[in-house]
Amino acid sequence: MAGFALHKNRVFDWNGTEYRIDRIQPNGDVLLERMSDGHFSVISREQLLSEYAEGKISAKTVDAVSSTISSVPSFSRPLDELSEGVRNAMKRRKHYLERILDHGDRIFTPEYLKPLIEQAAAEIGDLTPPAVITVYRWYRRFKSFNDPRAIIPRTDLRGPKALRQNDRILQLLAEALEEAFKISPQATCRSVYTLLLGKIDIENQRSIGGELTKPPSLRTLYRLVERAEAYELVVLKEGKAAADRRFRIGKAGVKTSRILERVEIDHTPLDLFLIDERTWLPLGRPTLTVIIDHYSRMLLGYYLSFDSPSTAAVMGALRHAILPKKLATAVIANLKTVYTWTCYGLLELMVVDNGLEFHSNDLESVAYDLGIRIQYCPKHAPRFKGVVERYLKTINYFFAHQLPGTSFAKFYLRGDYDPQKAALLTFAEFKQIFEKWVVDVYAQDEHRGLGKTTPWARWQESIAHYELILPDDLRTLQRRIGLVEERSLRRDGIFLHGIRYSGDELGPILRGFGEGVKVRLVYDPEDLGEIQVWGPNDAEPVTVKALDYEFAHGLTVKQNEFIRQYLREQGAEVIDKAALERARYELAQAVEALMTNRKHRARRRSAALRGISSSKPNGSELNTDTKPDVIAVPKPQKNKASKVFEQGQEQTAMEIITSFQMKR
Template sequence: MPDKEFGLTGELTQVTEAIFLGESNFVVNPLHIILESSDSQKLKFNLIQWLAESPNRQIKSQRKQAVADTLGVSTRQVERLLKEYNEDRLNETAGVQRSDKGQYRVSEYWQEYIKTTYENSLKEKHPMSPASVVREVKRHAIVDLGLEQGDYPHPATVYRILNPLIEQQKRKKKIRNPGSGSWLTVETRDGKQLKAEFSNQIIQCDHTELDIRIVDNNGLLLPERPWLTTVVDTFSSYVLGFHLWIKQPGSAEVALALRHSILPKQYSHDYELSKPWGYGTPFQYFFTDGGKDFRSKHLKAIGKKLGFQCELRDRPNQGGIVERIFKTINTQVLKDLPGYTGSNVQERPENAEKEACLTIQDIDKVLAGFFCDIYNHEPYPKDPRDTRFERWFKGMGGKLPEPLDERELDICLMKEAQRVVQAHGSIQFENLIYRGESLKAYKGEYVTLRYDPDHILTLYVYSCESEDNLEEFLGYAHAINMDTHDLSLEELKALNKERSKARKEHFNYDALLALGKRNELVEQRKEDKKEKRRSEQKRLRSASKKNSNVVELRKSRAAISSRKNEHQEVLPERVSREEIKLEKIDPQPQENISPQTTDTQQEQRHKLVVSNRQKNLKNIW
């Protein structure tokens, strides 16, 4: 925001009051965010980051409105900024990036020609100035291509295309690669330069999938290769800790590797380690690549509690120290072990799967012995007068750091979740109901849950951080009716998934039965409705004919016609052959019979007696 909006004390107080909503609602005091912000883009980034770290929906809604009031924008715009922050498109220094940033309206031919001209001058050790490149572009357009004024790039366009190349060349001259001099500097993604001046100041961490196949405890080949997480000191390239995994690690695995590097090492006698191994927390920075696990809220929360800041490296070569260790492991350790697959197809042994016989515990012993007794005590590459351990020890001031309490560190490294305390001190988490006697007094309040992924049936309940940034331990919450069980988070999620699948299948069958019954009921109600409609229609028709005498007239006429026909003889419907008496008629010559005589005879033979009732009905209708 402009400086004039924050210049006066009264306006600053008004803005901070708009942000601050309650003592128990926020983790960070917004006043500190505003005071630490030097420009509007950094202020916007810090406020959106503060919004993204909201522990629950209620606080997130309050913070969203506070950020909108502070920035003077709508809440919909704040939601857009939050989406860009979650997608890593919101920059701390440059603000919101345009969708067409880095694209130029000039043709690709001119872009390529400008870049090629400048890069060729760098290769020839005679770098051209931007003005010289502009003159070369103008000469090429007019002399070689025969173009006129306005048909080739403007000098300002040439400068915009050259600026990224010039800045990159300046950084290469200014910053040395890690391990290339007496002092080491790495560059973060947002452009900050971190200079390693002592041990444990900048700790680097990374993962890799080892080039070796392993078996389980029963000797069966595992389908996955093991993953290795290493924690290395930038100042001395000293390996502070490592950890092995079966699957690709996440933020919880990074926390365990960090735990191994922070605490003093405790190995059993079968590891046969003979030399000391350093330890300690990161003093200032935790330097990693841009993986999802390193950008998680879990790791940022750990850094906030332990006092270090998580930073992402700008380019892959900034992590050369930790990346180089992986190649060293392959060439010096794994290459001679059974099951080694090689780093590329050409070097891959044919019988790696058949020869595999080592378990992950065996690999852990091998790597622990290599890091502790060999790698950490080899001469430091840039200063062979000292070993890596000696350089690290000197960088620590000649003394080992004070070890942290193991129990407190474990709680600090746990994952967190926010929940509301329900009736009787109950908390719902991962489809289980937890209950703690000490939580009854906090009904309806938000609390912070910390849990161990390997033992999920017990939760550590803390109060939410207040303005003074202090938490209070409220007690334990145990899963109801699960006292004799012990489940990990993965096992609990698998059970929930199976339960949900079974419930879904059961519900689908019941839903089909209910659908059939519902259709039958609907059809029955439709027929009942039609029947009621017909009966009602008939009643209405009858009601409309109350004053009509058509029915009585019809009945009277029918009675009269029946009385007249009492003595009338009617031809029976059926007459048997015995009852019919045929009269014998003498044959006469055909020529003497006239047509009129023939018709009269036929009428007499077939003449029927018609009742008077039918005549009367005919007259009526």
């Protein structure tokens, strides 16, 4: 290679600017000329070498002769990639040039070179020595490029490289490829060739008096497909999103400097069947929502329930993440957690995907109240929150798959194994085991993403320099986290999900703004006993209880929806207290029927109706001990809802419950 040397007229690039060495002084100073404007400057030799060592100087070849010698570039890849024949040809050329260069003064005349060529040919036994002009060309190319690689034969560049097919053939081929892979991602070249021949035939039929298009051979089609980029083929077979994922360049991820600076949240169906502690029948696979700290990889909070991913699940996980942790109640003897779960505090940035529950006004309002920023990932790009994605996979593969009742990640992996028959863990038992695995196993194991340290050690190291922040008090947090609604305030109070809320606390708002004013409500979907009400100018909310607090306390939104629907179809007044109690009793009976139903979906819905979650492992209490007095309600005919509570109609009850799913 030409290289870089400090000699007269050498041109080089220095931080994007071209300089030329005009002269070198005896003391080592170098006079440089800036090529752009002719400005001269004096730089020491040591400074130039130092700049070169830091990568700020690169040599530039300005020999104009090299551009006229040959347009063939020198071979720049490793020499071991050359074939044996090319290597032998390179050694042969090198031998002839060495003999000429070693002879002293070089006079490029036939009389001078021919004896040297014959002598070199005799040394290697070459029966067909090169001509004088051939050796001269080798020498000229070597001196012009000042690189020994210039004499390597470029046999890889021989032959025509341009396509011989006309543009119309290539256009028809592109259409055939697109149509074939639309029909089937496993399309073959033969199926593509069939479509191409059909298109060419139609093209020729439309041609009147013109030259017919000659179809290429099948082998030509194979060669054309081989020339296509791998990315374009994957786009045709699997789509652009899949191609972008497969061919993306992996780069360094997001960097954080402390805990709670960035958290990631997501849901997953747990690969594990849990059983009902009352009936000992499998309830199904719960849905797990987790919030993980990006810096330490510690689990901040989670929410587990048998309901679908929802805003309520996000709120539950967020509440659990912010508050100091209290480990699950011990229901398994001799299973104690060694370490404490010290993760808590307000978050700074929450990274989520584009699920409907994350785009709700409820979450945006709560995040604004708590000072949390929400960052949405691009669509179909889970890599932007890869920490939580990998954590959920770890939970399923290295924890849930090791427990009895696991369903595995793929159905075909089960074989003869029946996860519902093997299920042994109740909800409360699983919660205790899961929290022990989080604190005593995962947090204490060396994490590859953190280097040679553990999530626990990383968290403890960070809290030594960062003080965790909590809300002013627990009541403040409860007022901020929940589902958000807007209602009109009237003299009889506020109606939410058919429940009336009223009290003296609403008096100042009613007197200040009048009847019909819009107020902001925040409520807990797992307990409708009370709500938080903001007036138009209030800095803090007031707590308002339901008028029928005994009925609403501990009642979930899903249970309330079921009760109200039943009363409407029975023709009873929703404000009739006796009717409400009877409906609540009937709900308990329906849930009991669903709990013992042979259908797995029915048992899962019974768990959702009972409100079983990580915050309420036993669910909301549904009193079934005593039946309230039967009330007289008009029953014009037996409709769909009245059949729910007749014996032997558990399947109908399951259908009705489906229609009562709370809108998340």
